[in-house]
Amino acid sequence: MKYIIKIFKSIFKWMPFSALITMFDYFYGSFTPAVITFISVRFFDSAMQVLNGNPVQYDLYLYAGLYLGIYLINDLLSYVRSITLNAGIYEKGTAFFRMELYEKLAKLPLITFENADILNKKERVERAVNDETLSAIFNHSFRFLRSGIQVLGIAAVMSAYSIWLLPLSLLSVLPYLFARIIRGKEFYYIKSRQAKKTRLLSYLWGLFNSRQSIKEMRIMGFDGYITDKWRNVRDEVNEELWAAEKKDAVSLLICDVFRIIGYGISVVIVLILALRGTVSVGVFGAAIGAFLGLQNSMQNFLTGFGRFSEWILYAKDYYEFLGMPEEKNGTEEYRGLNENITLENINFKYPNSENYALKQINLSVKKGEKIAVIGENGCGKTTLSKILLGLYPAESGQVLYDKKPVEDFTKDSLNVKISAIAQDFVSYNLTVRENIAISDISRLNDDNGIESALKNAGVDENIKIDDIMGLEFGGKELSGGQWQKLAIARGLFKNSELIILDEPTSALDPLIETEILSQFIKAAQNKTAIIISHRVGLCKLVDRIIVMQNGEIAEDGPHEELLAKNGEYAKLYNSQAKWYN
Numbered sequence: 001m002k003y004i005i006k007i008f009k010s011i012f013k014w015m016p017f018s019a020l021i022t023m024f025d026y027f028y029g030s031f032t033p034a035v036i037t038f039i040s041v042r043f044f045d046s047a048m049q050v051l052n053g054n055p056v057q058y059d060l061y062l063y064a065g066l067y068l069g070i071y072l073i074n075d076l077l078s079y080v081r082s083i084t085l086n087a088g089i090y091e092k093g094t095a096f097f098r099m100e101l102y103e104k105l106a107k108l109p110l111i112t113f114e115n116a117d118i119l120n121k122k123e124r125v126e127r128a129v130n131d132e133t134l135s136a137i138f139n140h141s142f143r144f145l146r147s148g149i150q151v152l153g154i155a156a157v158m159s160a161y162s163i164w165l166l167p168l169s170l171l172s173v174l175p176y177l178f179a180r181i182i183r184g185k186e187f188y189y190i191k192s193r194q195a196k197k198t199r200l201l202s203y204l205w206g207l208f209n210s211r212q213s214i215k216e217m218r219i220m221g222f223d224g225y226i227t228d229k230w231r232n233v234r235d236e237v238n239e240e241l242w243a244a245e246k247k248d249a250v251s252l253l254i255c256d257v258f259r260i261i262g263y264g265i266s267v268v269i270v271l272i273l274a275l276r277g278t279v280s281v282g283v284f285g286a287a288i289g290a291f292l293g294l295q296n297s298m299q300n301f302l303t304g305f306g307r308f309s310e311w312i313l314y315a316k317d318y319y320e321f322l323g324m325p326e327e328k329n330g331t332e333e334y335r336g337l338n339e340n341i342t343l344e345n346i347n348f349k350y351p352n353s354e355n356y357a358l359k360q361i362n363l364s365v366k367k368g369e370k371i372a373v374i375g376e377n378g379c380g381k382t383t384l385s386k387i388l389l390g391l392y393p394a395e396s397g398q399v400l401y402d403k404k405p406v407e408d409f410t411k412d413s414l415n416v417k418i419s420a421i422a423q424d425f426v427s428y429n430l431t432v433r434e435n436i437a438i439s440d441i442s443r444l445n446d447d448n449g450i451e452s453a454l455k456n457a458g459v460d461e462n463i464k465i466d467d468i469m470g471l472e473f474g475g476k477e478l479s480g481g482q483w484q485k486l487a488i489a490r491g492l493f494k495n496s497e498l499i500i501l502d503e504p505t506s507a508l509d510p511l512i513e514t515e516i517l518s519q520f521i522k523a524a525q526n527k528t529a530i531i532i533s534h535r536v537g538l539c540k541l542v543d544r545i546i547v548m549q550n551g552e553i554a555e556d557g558p559h560e561e562l563l564a565k566n567g568e569y570a571k572l573y574n575s576q577a578k579w580y581n
Helices: 002-014 016-051 059-106 110-114 116-130 134-157 163-193 193-205 211-220 223-275 280-323 381-388 411-415 432-443 447-456 482-493 510-523 559-565 568-580
Strands: 341-348 358-366 370-374 398-403 416-423 498-502 526-533 543-547 551-558
Touching: 002 059, 002 110, 002 134, 002 280, 016 110, 016 280, 016 551, 059 134, 110 116, 116 134, 116 193, 116 280, 163 280, 163 482, 193 370, 211 447, 223 280, 341 381, 358 370, 358 381, 358 526, 358 551, 358 559, 370 381, 370 498, 398 498, 416 482, 432 482, 447 482, 447 510, 482 498, 482 510, 498 568, 526 559, 543 559, 543 568, 551 568
Parallel strands: 370 526, 370 543, 416 498, 498 526
Antiparallel strands: 341 358, 341 398, 543 551
């Protein structure tokens, strides 16, 4: 009940008018079948008196008018409910639930998205929202309640004519209850198990919609492999669902057979009662329709009750996800770095991993210092930057900004002072102006600042600040290297004191990379800069070099000093020296 109550509170908060209209219509519809049954008996009996030669009575017109009036009102309310239900409860409700979910996602710690179990749960929650399951709980709760009242109302009217019709109608539709409870839970658990495969299916499908991946697949000739892999995963998912749906269809077929047999027997029983004179012809005519209505109401009641076992599990997932711990926000305002950033005894490993990505890291970064962090792929360079920025929490150890833990500062005040360009940066199909100024949107019209950032990042002079980027909206298409330069310009444009570049020039020629990084370091002369790379061309330009190996700091020092040690740095430098000669 607590999940149903939460959904009701949300719907009434977001769409009170639609919720009230829906509630009133279902409330009105709850009593309609019983009233119609009562009026039908009176109407049929009055009509039979006329057919038997008696004069037309006022009752005939009265019951005929009431019968038609109730149906007209019922149809009108159903029409209104259809509009408010579809446009209000389902479309708007789903939009609000989706927005609530996305707001929650924005507040979760970034490390959450490295946890496969949480990503699987996120997949189930998104499916519940997108399939309108939560909105359906609101709607079907009223339908379920209406069906229950209809059953009681019709049963009360019919019991006045023959008590035998009640147990027969109940037994004929009771199998629906067990079928829906069993099958409903089966569907939920199947979809829960399939969450990982569904995410894989979505990922593979996304490859077919990406220009970059399509181009590579065609050139390298492995598009057939990806297609076959997508088809195999799709078939695995669908076959499991189809098997469950087949069982469900067979169960419902058996239930329908019971219902039809029960209805046929009921018609025979009420006919025998009418021939014996136990009930009138009017009761016979009304009872046939009422019994069908009773069966339908009981079927809706029982199947609705059974399906709730499936829906509530999805609602449980949704609200448990909303209840996940959010990223902690400090209380102290960050006013800028005065001395240094210190990492003390940092250990870190990713969720679902037994191996440490960082081990016993001790590091100090002075204000204004330019540092290169180098090492082979997978050595922990990027993880180190995320720990340093406070994006990921260390398992043990501390990250201190001027001897204060980074988690003590408010995220907003810290983010204003930090700029980061990731290797997997986003290419925005917007104007160059927006691509750059999005890092500090308050300066969207700062043409001089934008042009300076473009120049310092080495962006082609033919690209103007109001040009639209990307072919999707009729703009210019850039090479991977030009997109990277735009990303670097975006980082330079922001008035930050600390800037981190994570493999910022991996798509560029080593010589061009050195040239751009040289310009970058000049442009960032008043900033603290950390450049992460697996290339050593920039190392002569920085104050210090941190060499990472297997999650540990292998070496730390300036270029000439590390070269003289003839250690890991010298090995990397000598292996790449030919690129820079």
